[in-house]
Structures are given as C-alpha cells and as structure tokens.
Amino acid sequence: MVPHLVTANPGPILELEKKLLDSNAAIERWFRLQWQAHQPPFYASVDLRNAGFKLAPVDTNLYPGGFNNLSEAMLPLAVHAAQSAIDVICPDARSLLLIPEKHTRNQFYLRNVARLQAILRQTGLDVRLGTMAEDVTEPFRVELPEGIALDIAPVQRHGNRVGLDGFDPCAVLLNNDLSAGTPGILAGIDQLVLPALHAGWTQRRKSKHFAAYDVVVESFSQLLGIDPWLINPYFGRCGEVNFQDKTTANECLESNVEALLFRIRAKYREYGISEKPFVIVKADAGTYGMGIMTVKDPSEVRELNRKQRNKMAVVKDGLQVTEVIIQEGVHTIERVNEGVAEPVVYMIDRYVVGGFYRVHAERGTDENLNAPGMEFVPLPFASDCCMPICTARPGDEAPNRFYMYGVVARLAALAAAVELQMTDPANTAGIVPTLVTEAA
Incomplete structure (x- = not known):
C-alpha cells in the first residue's frame, strides 16, 4: 500500500530521492562506519514529515510504544535486529526484565507490550514483565481481546539487582519514558539498563537531540553534496517560559518564533515555495503529543487564551512546562484514505524493522497528528525499506520512497546515539563525539 500524494512542487524531493539512489553504496558504507563509532539506541521510532520540497524528522522517541501497529511481515526482521543488538550489548544474556508504562488499562499500548x-x-530470552507502580504489590494478569494474557509483577530490589519474585534478569529494558522522574529502584544497579537512565525525559531534551542531528546532517550532506535544510528542520529553544502567567511576556519565545520564521521564509524564497511557513512550539521534554501548538505569526504567542495556556503548561504525569523547543514546521503532502498522514519509522539497533502511517482525518497538513482521533496504517518497510530499485526513476517506485524514509530515520537514530554520548553522566569533560568522515 502506497499513500496518495498531492504535491504542487515535487522537484526538490525527487532530486533528493535521486541523489540517495545514486549514492546508495556510499550511504550504506557511511552508516556502517558511524555505527562502529557510535552505539545505536536499543530501539527508537522517528516521526517524519514529507512536504514535497523537504523530508525531515520532527520527533525521535527512544521508548517506542507502537510495535503493535507494524505489519506482521516485519516480525522476522525485528527478531534478527533484536538478536543483533543483544549479541553486541549483552552477549551472555539469558533473561530480560521488560518494564512498561504504568498505565495498564490502555489496550492499544498493552498490545505493543505483548508484541x-x-x-x-x-531471540532466546526469557522475558518477564515488571511494574514500578507504587500501588501494585501483587502479580496480576491482563487479558487482551486477541486471547493474549500479560503477566505483570511488581519490581523488587535486592542489593544492587532488580527483578521479580524468583526472577533475576541479566538486563532491564525500559518501555517507560521516565517522565515522572528517574526511579530510585533502578539507581546504581549492577544490571544493564536499556535505554540508559539519562535517556528518560527527566534529563533528555529535544533541543539537545536536534543539536546532535545538526552535526549528523552536516556530515551526511557533505558526503552527498546536498543542502542540509532539505532533511533538517531549523529550531530554537527557550529555557524560561511560563504559560500559566498571562502577564508574562515570554519575550524569549516570541523573539525565537520571529527569528525562526525569518529563516524559513528565506529558504522558501530560495526554492520558490509558496506555502505559508509556520513553527511548532512544544515542550522540550515529553511525549504523547502533549504541550504542542502551531504558530504562524509571533503575535499568536502574545495572544494565547486561557485554554491554550493550560494546554501548553502541563504535559504527561502533570509536569509543568518551563522549557520549549521552537521547531520549523514541516507540511505533509501525504494522505491515506483522505486523511492527512505522516510516516513513522521503527528501528531496533541500527536496523529499520517496520513503519506505519499516522493518519488523522480532522487535522490539517500543518498540524500535529499525534492527537486523539488518529489511526495507524502499517507499511511494508520490512521487505522494501532496505532494497531500493536504483534503476527506477525517482517517484516511480514505492520502495524508493521507503528507502528515503529509512535513510532519514537512521540519521535521527544516529543523532540519538551521539546525543546520549554527549549527555552521559560519565562524560564529565563534556567531550563532543565526532563522526567518521570519508569522501564519497
């Protein structure tokens, strides 16, 4: 299945696709060299936006919660990718404790956990499910409509190890993004924790991720001789905002919106783009599509009403928003069943293992689609994403578009690897990781 595309300005994206196809061997060699120097996240998902004149990631999640939305065809590839990751990170592992989010009533999320x-x-691991919810003191079972049952037990700590009653795992895999804080029960344990604790939203910031992405894209663009802007959204950051206080002018936010819109307009003029530029203001930490708004003029920041302020002020787990990232808005030209759509690419280790379209029939091409009412349509990334048809003309073959999505998503995953190296508490000297350079 390939979505219906509507575009009045296909030139730049088709030229980019052709460049990627022509440089396929150099791209794969470049990635292979980077992964030798930078450990990829255990897993990740990347939200992409295809505007027809640029293709860019707009969010990278290190605790992906939509494995249930992937095509059944991706399962063998996902298993092999997970096996590869475990062989590198913990080759002797026999057992693993998977800790999901605490909201156990969300059937869609629980299907993700089951998958x-x-x-x-x-992969050969004994995988058990544990919860860090303080109000859970006994094991319990959750029945899913498909006839699948999930057995979940409270996580226990004994000395410097965590596990379940009678279960001492080799490693701990978090599918909980730690928005509520770094749990003390996991601090200083002897077992490997994936992702590392500093990858949680208590410490992680989207602005740091996109700063790392800037570095990655600069190197990649030099390799291919392309304009980095074609695959990179501009961004800014404000570290002191107060949406609850109507008297607060938030000059930082307003000035950053104005400056970013100025830069975007300049690029639009350069490429002859007629669409109206916009930016997305969102919490610098957090997920679930909360704390996000579209802004087309700086005056909109000054004129927020109470409902808008309340929406922006608090995100998941009731956390107050005091830091925001202002990101270049990327239109989407993609549609599935008449609904506005954006591709989401899933990776385990360094491999693309699947993807789906997030579809929202009631949202516009310049709006956030991660909102109530969205639907998910699986894509056949498992068989197509890594095998482009390089002899085809750009735009003629679905595998080529999927390959392009996979390349940009892997750039975001590499940026996440660099970001986690930069923010590692052990990196006390503040050493900035470098990318491997090689002529095309």
Missing part, C-alpha cells in the same frame, strides 16, 4: 515481548522471546 515487543514476543519479539524478544524469539
């Missing part, structure tokens, strides 16, 4: 557990079990 993830099934993938990991196929």
Whole structure:
C-alpha cells in the first residue's frame, strides 16, 4: 500500500530521492562506519514529515510504544535486529526484565507490550514483565481481546539487582519514558539498563537531540553534496517560559518564533515555495503529543487564551512546562484514505524493522497528528525499506520512497546515539563525539 500524494512542487524531493539512489553504496558504507563509532539506541521510532520540497524528522522517541501497529511481515526482521543488538550489548544474556508504562488499562499500548515481548522471546530470552507502580504489590494478569494474557509483577530490589519474585534478569529494558522522574529502584544497579537512565525525559531534551542531528546532517550532506535544510528542520529553544502567567511576556519565545520564521521564509524564497511557513512550539521534554501548538505569526504567542495556556503548561504525569523547543514546521503532502498522514519509522539497533502511517482525518497538513482521533496504517518497510530499485526513476517506485524514509530515520537514530554520548553522566569533560568522515 502506497499513500496518495498531492504535491504542487515535487522537484526538490525527487532530486533528493535521486541523489540517495545514486549514492546508495556510499550511504550504506557511511552508516556502517558511524555505527562502529557510535552505539545505536536499543530501539527508537522517528516521526517524519514529507512536504514535497523537504523530508525531515520532527520527533525521535527512544521508548517506542507502537510495535503493535507494524505489519506482521516485519516480525522476522525485528527478531534478527533484536538478536543483533543483544549479541553486541549483552552477549551472555539469558533473561530480560521488560518494564512498561504504568498505565495498564490502555489496550492499544498493552498490545505493543505483548508484541515487543514476543519479539524478544524469539531471540532466546526469557522475558518477564515488571511494574514500578507504587500501588501494585501483587502479580496480576491482563487479558487482551486477541486471547493474549500479560503477566505483570511488581519490581523488587535486592542489593544492587532488580527483578521479580524468583526472577533475576541479566538486563532491564525500559518501555517507560521516565517522565515522572528517574526511579530510585533502578539507581546504581549492577544490571544493564536499556535505554540508559539519562535517556528518560527527566534529563533528555529535544533541543539537545536536534543539536546532535545538526552535526549528523552536516556530515551526511557533505558526503552527498546536498543542502542540509532539505532533511533538517531549523529550531530554537527557550529555557524560561511560563504559560500559566498571562502577564508574562515570554519575550524569549516570541523573539525565537520571529527569528525562526525569518529563516524559513528565506529558504522558501530560495526554492520558490509558496506555502505559508509556520513553527511548532512544544515542550522540550515529553511525549504523547502533549504541550504542542502551531504558530504562524509571533503575535499568536502574545495572544494565547486561557485554554491554550493550560494546554501548553502541563504535559504527561502533570509536569509543568518551563522549557520549549521552537521547531520549523514541516507540511505533509501525504494522505491515506483522505486523511492527512505522516510516516513513522521503527528501528531496533541500527536496523529499520517496520513503519506505519499516522493518519488523522480532522487535522490539517500543518498540524500535529499525534492527537486523539488518529489511526495507524502499517507499511511494508520490512521487505522494501532496505532494497531500493536504483534503476527506477525517482517517484516511480514505492520502495524508493521507503528507502528515503529509512535513510532519514537512521540519521535521527544516529543523532540519538551521539546525543546520549554527549549527555552521559560519565562524560564529565563534556567531550563532543565526532563522526567518521570519508569522501564519497
């Protein structure tokens, strides 16, 4: 299945696709060299936006919660990718404790947990589910409509190890993004924790991720001889905002919006783009599509009403928003069943293992689609994403578009690897990781 595309300005994106196809061997060699120097995240998902004149990631999640939305065809590839990751990170692992989010009533999320557990079990691991919810003191079972049952037990700590009653795992895999804080029960344990604790939203910032992405894209663009802007959204950051206080002018936010719109307009003029530029203001930490708004003029920041302020002020787990990232808005030209759509690419280790379209029939091409009412349509990334048809003309073959999505998503995953190296508490000297350079 390929979505219906509507575009009045296909030139730049088709030229980019052709460049990627022509440089396929150099791209794959470049990635291979980077992964030798930078450990990829255990897993990640990347939200992409295809505007027809640029293709860019707009969010990178290190605790992906939509494995249930992937095509069944991706399962063998996902198993092999997980096996590869475990062989490198923890080759002697026999057992793993998977800790999901605390909201156990969300059936869609629990299907994700079931799918993830099934993938990991196929690698030869004994995978059990644990919860850090303070109000859970006894094991319990959750029945899913598909006839699948999830057995979840409270996580226990004994000395410097965590596990379940009678279960001492080799490693801990978090599918909980730690928005509520770094749990003390995991601090200083002897077991490997994936992702590392500093990858949680208590410490992680989107602005740091996109700063790392700037570095990655600069190197990649030099390799291919392309304009970095074609695959990179501009961004700014404000570290002191107060949406609850109507008297607060938030000069930082307003000035950053104005400056970013100025830069975007200049690029639009350069490429002859007629669309109206916009920016997305969102919490610098957090997920679930909360704390996000579209802004087309700086005056909109000054004129927020109470409802808008309340929406922006608090995100998941009731956390107050005091830091925001202002990101270049990227239109989407993609549609599925008449709904506005954006591709989401899933990776385990360094491999693309699947993807789906996030579709929202009630949202516009310049709006956030991660909102109530969205639907998910699986894509056949498992068989197509890594095998482009290089002899085809750009735009003629679906595998080529999927390959392009996979390349940009892997750039975001590499940026996440660099970001986690930069923010590692052990990196006390503040050493900035460097990318491997090689002529095309």
